[in-house]
Amino acid sequence: MLFYDYHDAPNPRVVRMFAAEKGIALPLRPLDLNRGENRKPPYVTEINRTGQVPALQLDDGRVICEILPICEYLEELHPAPALIGATPEDRAEARQWTRWIDLKYVERMTEACVVQAGPIRDLYSRFNYKTMLPPEMWEICMAVAHEKLAWFDAEMAGRTFVCGNRLTLADIHLFVFIDFFEGLGLNFPRALSWVAGHYDRMKARPSAAA
Ligand SMILES: N[C@@H](CCC(=O)N[C@@H](CS)C(=O)NCC(=O)O)C(=O)O
Secondary structure, X not given: OEEEEOOOOHHHXXXXXXXXXXXXXXXXEEOOHHHOHHHOXXXXXXXXXXXXXXXXXXXXXXXXEOXXXXXXXXXXXXXXXXXXOXXXXXXXXXXXXXXXXXXXXXXXXXXXXXXXXXXXXXXXXXXXXXXXXOOOHHHHXXXXXXXXXXXXXXXXXXXXXXXXXXXXXXXXHHHHHHHHHHXXXXXXXXXOHHHHHHHHHHXXXXXXXX
8 A cells, every 4th residue: 555645735634644543554655745746747647637635556556536535445444443433323423524524614714715815825826726716715715614613613512522422534634624724824713612622632642643
């Protein structure tokens, strides 16, 4: 197995943290996104046709892209500890929340707020997008994403983790992206007390260093 990685990017970090929680050592192949290595052959022609990281190359040469299918694959290979779920019901619950976190919050923050109009707009306009949103858009996009996060915060009241008492992929997904946005200065509202407590709890886990 070979994991195509970029250390500072959130999507690969979700998989690295997921693997760390399971005790899986992923052999890493770092790419240089600042030089657009991911957007050039051989990576974009032979590994990931979208030109994005991460990608997991298997020993038989096949490649899995997208962080959620990669994590699902790792869970099937290494079922314990279960980070998606040990039963069909637990898995469905973790997938539901992971999908909501992704669609309602992560995608809104990343695509428009960070990538197309916000702090890393220049990087993306060099290698990726031809059409970009005007820079002033990012504050509006962030306000929309934070409205969704406030809804989520209220839904989580009384829970330790997103799925109650068990740590899942949903927690890792949420934490890694919040941490990435914090690093860019796009701070979440600290008045969201469940999100704030969860962020601190997740940051204290040894796997957060992955
Ligand atoms: N939905 C994709 C998102 C992948 C993604 O957005 N990767 C970013 C890094 S976090 C990337 O490769 N950006 C560089 C580019 O698009 O050129 C996944 O789940 O893997």
